[in-house]
Amino acid sequence: MRNIDVRRLATALCATAALMLATATPAAAATSGCGWSCEGKDPATYKNWTSSTSYYYCGDDAETKGVATTGRPNDYTVLLRYSPRCRTVWALSGHEVYFWVERKSPYGFADAYPVTGGGTVRTVMLNDAGYVSRACYSYPAGGTICSEWY
Numbered sequence: 001m002r003n004i005d006v007r008r009l010a011t012a013l014c015a016t017a018a019l020m021l022a023t024a025t026p027a028a029a030a031t032s033g034c035g036w037s038c039e040g041k042d043p044a045t046y047k048n049w050t051s052s053t054s055y056y057y058c059g060d061d062a063e064t065k066g067v068a069t070t071g072r073p074n075d076y077t078v079l080l081r082y083s084p085r086c087r088t089v090w091a092l093s094g095h096e097v098y099f100w101v102e103r104k105s106p107y108g109f110a111d112a113y114p115v116t117g118g119g120t121v122r123t124v125m126l127n128d129a130g131y132v133s134r135a136c137y138s139y140p141a142g143g144t145i146c147s148e149w150y
Contacts, residue, residue: 033087035127042115043125058086066147080135080147088125091135099137
């Protein structure tokens with residue numbers, strides 16, 4: 001009888017340990033990314049080295065998480081871009097001025113402004129791990145539009 005109880009206990013402990021390991025894996029994955037070390041860098045040119053010979057750019061896996069547009073002729077549009085691998089955000093637009101990305105945190109707001117000129121332009125990256133952000137555009141005719149918070 002005692003051997004059966006020991007086996008049941010051992011089985012229960014193994015099952016609990018397996019569940020704990022399975023639960024910890026996504027949390028560990030969620031904390032990866034360059035985050036603060038990518039803050040203020042250009043997502044298209046900043047190299048994130050994974051080894052002495054291998055790197056990636058945060059812009060490589062970028063997803064659009066928000067859009068704001070005026071809905072007028074000569075439309076002004078700004079996109080909120082997000083890199084899941086880097087856990088960073090930036091704003092992207094077809095116009096050189098008047099747009100930015102905002103990050104909201106318990107400590108206030110942080111802003112980033114355009115880094116390139118001509119054609120499609122973008123802001124530098126902001127760490128988005130554990131924060132919410134949005135892209136905004138202040139258009140010349142007057143007014144400001146912002147994407148939803150992400």
